[in-house]
Amino acid sequence: MDVLAHVWLGILAVFQGPDAFAVAGLSVSITLVMVAAGFLLGIVVGATPGLGGPTAMAIALPILISVFGFTPDALLPVMGCLIGIMKGATVGGAVPAILFNTPGTPDSYMTTLDGYPMAQRGEAKKALRVAHFASASGDTFSDIVLILCAPFLALLVERHLDLPEKTALLILSLAFVAAVVGRSPGKGLISAGLGLLVVYVGTGEDFYPRLSMGTEALNRGFPIGTAVLGVLVVGAVFHQMAEGFASRSNTSLQPAPKAGNAGRLRWPDIRPLLPTMLRSAVAGTVIGALPGIGSTLAATIGYTTAKARHDRTRAPDAPRFGDGVPQGVAATEAANSAVSGANLIPVLSLGIPGNTAAVFLILAADSIGGFNPGPSVFRVTADAINPELVVAFGLFTCMFVANALNWTVGGLVMRSMGVLAHLPKQRLLPVVLVLTLTAIYVQETRIEAIWFTIAFGILGFGMRLLDMSPLPFVIAFILGAKLEDSARQAFAATGGDAWFLFTSPVAAAFMALSVLVVVLGARRRG
Amino acid sequence: MSRAETRTLGVICVIFALGCILVWIPLDTDTGLIETVRRRVEIGDAMAPTLAALFVLVGGAILCIAPGEPARGAGAKRPLLFCAAAMIGVLAAGVVLMLCAGPLALWLADAGRAEPREYRLMRDSFPWKYIGFVLGGTVAISGLIALAERRMTWAALIIGLVGVLGMVALFDLPFDDLLLPPNGDY
Numbered sequence: 001m002d003v004l005a006h007v008w009l010g011i012l013a014v015f016q017g018p019d020a021f022a023v024a025g026l027s028v029s030i031t032l033v034m035v036a037a038g039f040l041l042g043i044v045v046g047a048t049p050g051l052g053g054p055t056a057m058a059i060a061l062p063i064l065i066s067v068f069g070f071t072p073d074a075l076l077p078v079m080g081c082l083i084g085i086m087k088g089a090t091v092g093g094a095v096p097a098i099l100f101n102t103p104g105t106p107d108s109y110m111t112t113l114d115g116y117p118m119a120q121r122g123e124a125k126k127a128l129r130v131a132h133f134a135s136a137s138g139d140t141f142s143d144i145v146l147i148l149c150a151p152f153l154a155l156l157v158e159r160h161l162d163l164p165e166k167t168a169l170l171i172l173s174l175a176f177v178a179a180v181v182g183r184s185p186g187k188g189l190i191s192a193g194l195g196l197l198v199v200y201v202g203t204g205e206d207f208y209p210r211l212s213m214g215t216e217a218l219n220r221g222f223p224i225g226t227a228v229l230g231v232l233v234v235g236a237v238f239h240q241m242a243e244g245f246a247s248r249s250n251t252s253l254q255p256a257p258k259a260g261n262a263g264r265l266r267w268p269d270i271r272p273l274l275p276t277m278l279r280s281a282v283a284g285t286v287i288g289a290l291p292g293i294g295s296t297l298a299a300t301i302g303y304t305t306a307k308a309r310h311d312r313t314r315a316p317d318a319p320r321f322g323d324g325v326p327q328g329v330a331a332t333e334a335a336n337s338a339v340s341g342a343n344l345i346p347v348l349s350l351g352i353p354g355n356t357a358a359v360f361l362i363l364a365a366d367s368i369g370g371f372n373p374g375p376s377v378f379r380v381t382a383d384a385i386n387p388e389l390v391v392a393f394g395l396f397t398c399m400f401v402a403n404a405l406n407w408t409v410g411g412l413v414m415r416s417m418g419v420l421a422h423l424p425k426q427r428l429l430p431v432v433l434v435l436t437l438t439a440i441y442v443q444e445t446r447i448e449a450i451w452f453t454i455a456f457g458i459l460g461f462g463m464r465l466l467d468m469s470p471l472p473f474v475i476a477f478i479l480g481a482k483l484e485d486s487a488r489q490a491f492a493a494t495g496g497d498a499w500f501l502f503t504s505p506v507a508a509a510f511m512a513l514s515v516l517v518v519v520l521g522a523r524r525r526g
Numbered sequence: 527m528s529r530a531e532t533r534t535l536g537v538i539c540v541i542f543a544l545g546c547i548l549v550w551i552p553l554d555t556d557t558g559l560i561e562t563v564r565r566r567v568e569i570g571d572a573m574a575p576t577l578a579a580l581f582v583l584v585g586g587a588i589l590c591i592a593p594g595e596p597a598r599g600a601g602a603k604r605p606l607l608f609c610a611a612a613m614i615g616v617l618a619a620g621v622v623l624m625l626c627a628g629p630l631a632l633w634l635a636d637a638g639r640a641e642p643r644e645y646r647l648m649r650d651s652f653p654w655k656y657i658g659f660v661l662g663g664t665v666a667i668s669g670l671i672a673l674a675e676r677r678m679t680w681a682a683l684i685i686g687l688v689g690v691l692g693m694v695a696l697f698d699l700p701f702d703d704l705l706l707p708p709n710g711d712y
Contacts, residue, residue, distance in 0.1 A: 066701050178585075184532075186588030190539050193581025197546065200578060204571035210555040211575060238610050241674055246605035426674035427682070430667045431689040433617070438663070438693050438707060445710025450621055454614065461610055465603060466535060467527060476578075484574040496567035522588050 003151075003380055003389075010393025013076055014401065031076045031394070034064075035401045038081035040413060042088020046095070047417035049102050050240060050425040053089030055432060057082050057360040058233045062225070062439040065367055072370040075391050079364050080398035086357040087139060087402045090295070090337045091414050094131035098329070099124060099418045107295035107336040110303040114321060114328030121324055125415065129265045130326045131333045132411040134277050138334035139406065141281040142288060142341030143399045146348075149289070150392075154349035154378040161375075163490035164500045168510035170483045171501075173291050173352045174476055175514035179521035180290075182469035186522065191468050194459075195476030196483075198222055203481070205488075217448050224363060225440050226452040227477050231470045232356055234453055235460015237433045242461070244426055269326070276306045276327045277334040284338025291346045291354035291475070295339035302335025303328060341399065347373050348392060352479065359474055367443075532589050539586030546579035609673070616669035624662025625708045631657045649709040656694060659706045663690035 019027040038060070045056040064081055068074035093108035098115035111131060118127035161169065174196075178188030197211075202221030204210040212218035280302035287298040306328065307321040314320070321328045340357065347358040351374030365371045370387065377388045437450050463470045494500040502508045527535070552558075557570035629645040632654055636642035648654040668686030672678040698706050 063696065066697070066704055174581075178581075184589070184592060186536065186585045186592055189581050189585030189588065191585075193543070193578050193583075193585060196578030196581060197575055200575045204555065204557075206556045206571050208556040210571045211550065213554060238613060239606075241613060241670070242606040242609040245609040245674055245676075427671050427685055430670035430674075431685065433670065434620075434663050434667050434689065435693055437621075438659075438697060441707040441710070442697050442704045445705055447621070447625060447708050447711045450707065454617060454621075458610070458614060465606060476581075480574070480578075484569075487574075488569045491569050492566070518584075518588075522592070 006380065006386065006389045007393045009385065009390045010395075011397050013390055013394040014080070014397040017076060018073060031080045031398065032401060034077040034081040035084045035398050036405055038084025039088040039402050039405050039410070040084075042085040042090075043092035043410070043413050043417060044088075044420065045085070046089035046092020047414070048092075048420045048423055048428070049096050050423075050428055051432065052093075053086050054356040054360065055233050055236075055436075056085050056089065057357065058229045059432070059435055059439050060085060061360060061364055061367070062443045065364075066442065068368075070368050072368075072387065072391075074368050075365070075371050076394045076398065078368060079361055079395055080401075082357075082360055082364055083395065083398050084402050084405075086340055087399075087406060088410075090139065090340055091132060091135045091406060091410055092417060093336075094135065094329075094333055095128065095414055095417045096420070098127045098131060107299045107339075108332070109296070110299045110332040111329055113303070113332075114323070114325050117322070117324030118326070118329070123324070126265065126269075126326070127324075127329055128415050129411060130269075130273065130329045132406075132414055133265060133270065134273065134280075134330035134333040135337040136403065136406045136410060137277050138281040138284055138336075138338035139340060140403050141278075141334075142285045142338040143396070143403060144341075145285050145289075146341045146345055146399075147396050150345050150349040151378045153345065154375040157350060158375040158379065161506065162504070163486060163493050164504055164507045165510065167483065167486040167490050168501050168507040168514075169350070170352070170479055170486060172510045172514045172517075173346070173350070174472070174479060174483075176517050177291050177475050178472045179517040181471050183467055184522075185518050187466070187468040188472045188521075189518065191463060191470065192472035192476040195227075195473035196480045198227060198473075199477045199480035200484070222452055222456075223440075223444050223449055224366065224477070225443060226449050227456050228359060228363065228474050229436055229440060230453040230456025231460035231463070231473055232359075233436050234433060234457025235464060235470060237429045237436075238457055238461040239464040240425065241429050273327060273330045276309075276331050279305060279309075280331045280334035281338040284335035285342040287335075288339035288342030288354070289345045291352050295336040295355075298339045299332045299336040302331045306331035348377060348395075350374060351482065353475055356471065356474070359478060362478055532592055536586045536589030536592070539582050539589065543579045543583035543586060547576055547583070551575050551579065612673055613670060616673060617666050620662045620666025620669065621707075622662075623665055624658045625711070626658070627661045628654055628658035628708070629712070646712045649712045650705065655698075655706060655709050658708055659694070660687070660690050662707075663693065 014031045015029055017029040017031045020030040020033040021028055041056055041060070042053060045051040046053065060081060064078040065074070068077050094111050094115065096102045097108040097111040098119050101112050101116040115127045115131065118124065174192050178192040179185040182188050199222070201211040202209040202219050209219040209221070283301050283305065284295070284298040287301065288295070310321055310325065310327060319325055343354045343358050344361070346352045346354045347361060351372070353359045353362050362373060365373055371391045372388065377392050379386055380389065437453055440449050440453050460470050463473070490500050491497070494503070497503060501511050551572050555572040555575070557572060559570050559573045559576060561568055561570040628649070632643060632645050632648060645654065664683070664686040667689050668682040671682035671685060675682065694706065697704050
């Protein structure tokens with residue numbers, strides 16, 4: 001079967017999968033419904049300060065798995081819904097940033113700089129339209145790059161990298177994430193090391209479950225959900241609530257400005273935005289393709305690049321960035337939205353998650369089974385269908401369905417979400433916390449899972465308190481088993497060569513790069 | 527973090543990593559770094575955790591020599607720690623109540639019966655399956671809200687109850703095969 005046949009099967013799997021309902025005799029597949037539901041939910045959580053895509057994905061995942069079960073048919077509806085949430089949350093984050101000077105998600109902080117002044121001038125609707133237009137454009141651009149790049153990167157890896165090189169590549173990914181995420185490579189390495197240490201508890205090839213201290217509770221290891229959700233969601237809830245408590249901040253928002261008449265975007269408004277958006281989309285896509293570098297950095301680079309260019313080229317009497325310039329909003333939103341598609345390049349081509357949204361997609365694939373993100377997904381044989389490749393093209397189709405929704409109804413839904421910014425965080429977060437713990441329990445059905453999650457939440461809180469990013473911990477936790485398996489196989493395949501990571505030039509180069517990124521990171525920030 | 531705090535964190539991590547490499551991992555794994563099985567040399571179970579601890583060791587060493595950042599105000603983290611400890615206490619109380627309330631309610635209800643029923647047999651029947659979750663969940667949510675707002679209000683209680691009932695509607699009513707906390711443990 002050639003690639004085009006797989007593409008077609010992927011599209012059909014989305015549009016002709018199991019039916020949800022029929023309209024005028026025309027059946028609507030459950031995958032389409034779930035992508036739409038996820039997208040709308042994503043806008044809602046993105047527009048609610050304190051929530052965000054990862055929280056919604058964390059809570060939705062066990063519910064989705066309960067609804068759709070563990071069959072291959074569940075993959076596209078579940079992952080389609082998660083993709084919808086991921087995309088919707090990126091769009092929704094701009095709403096409170098523009099209307100209330102409160103970023104809904106961390107990556108929309110830069111949107112406040114020009115979005116809120118525009119809103120104060122009575123151009124709130126125009127600012128929201130600019131944000132939506134730039135966000136949808138950046139997202140679509142990034143998805144196209146993903147579809148063009150991921151298969152080729154995967155084929156390259158599959159053809160040219162053997163077991164020692166793949167092991168070295170995993171080590172390089174971990175070293176890179178540790179070195180670039182957060183403020184200090186030292187803290188990044190500690191975070192990654194703890195993630196690896198924790199995932200090895202209760203596992204191994206021997207009869208005795210290693211590092212379990214002989215206890216019943218630890219001999220099955222830590223369920224992936226408890227570690228990931230504990231550190232990411234519960235830790236974040238603890239930290240946000242504690243900061244609110246410590247600062248005694250009330251949650252009163254800046255007053256919402258009047259909508260004004262300047263709303264509709266016309267071609268003369270759009271034309272000057274296009275070069276800015278294109279540059280930001282490229283920057284966001286490149287940054288998104290590198291594991292561990294998040295959309296916040298992309299937004300910052302997109303904004304500062306556009307600001308520097310604007311300062312060089314603007315007329316003396318033209319407004320500066322920060323005074324409410326539409327290009328400022330467009331630069332930020334195009335850059336942070338372009339990250340979401342590109343972030344899936346390392347996931348789908350290498351099996352390496354680059355951000356929290358990708359972590360949840362891997363969790364879904366891991367829980368349901370039948371789809372192992374990595375180079376083997378893109379293997380094509382002449383005489384048989386590769387079901388994983390069909391799922392991969394189904395996911396690409398889901399992304400374009402979400403983009404279509406974004407272009408058509410996304411703006412309308414987004415502009416109606418302003419009211420959510422009034423939800424008080426201190427009342428919302430405890431509900432999110434108990435909901436997360438309940439979602440974990442219904443999957444694991446043992447109380448230890450709740451205690452583990454709370455313990456990981458304390459660890460996540462401590463990490464945030466120490467300015468240590470929890471992302472290397474989570475990525476190391478997910479990659480730990482794969483790294484050990486790969487190293488064991490490479491060691492056996494090379495006949496027990498202790499230097500197997502340094503005998504091939506490619507593996508040795510990856511190892512040298514691993515050391516180099518950490519050393520350079522430490523020197524740059526030292 | 528100030529230079530002193532960063533260095534302290536680095537030293538703690540170095541000590542922890544050395545403790546793992548020299549004490550915990552050797553004592554708590556049955557195979558070493560390398561083992562020979564049927565005359566084949568293989569990687570043992572201790573190798574991967576040792577490498578993980580080496581990550582922590584190197585990270586800690588970097589922090590020991592890093593210059594650190596401008597110091598935050600003294601004691602800036604104390605209120606955060608206090609609040610986090612209080613939150614964890616409230617949450618733990620909610621989970622313990624969740625565990626005990628259902629069996630306790632059944633025991634009280636069956637106090638006069640000749641043959642008291644086992645909670646394990648009633649864990650999936652109304653109202654027993656909801657008692658622990660609703661009570662524990664409501665206490666946890668409303669307690670955390672009260673902590674954040676520094677006073678207990680009716681609104682916090684209502685949000686807790688409505689939130690928990692919403693979760694019952696989300697997880698229990700549509701699915702026959704899901705068990706709410708803590709019923710899977712009985």
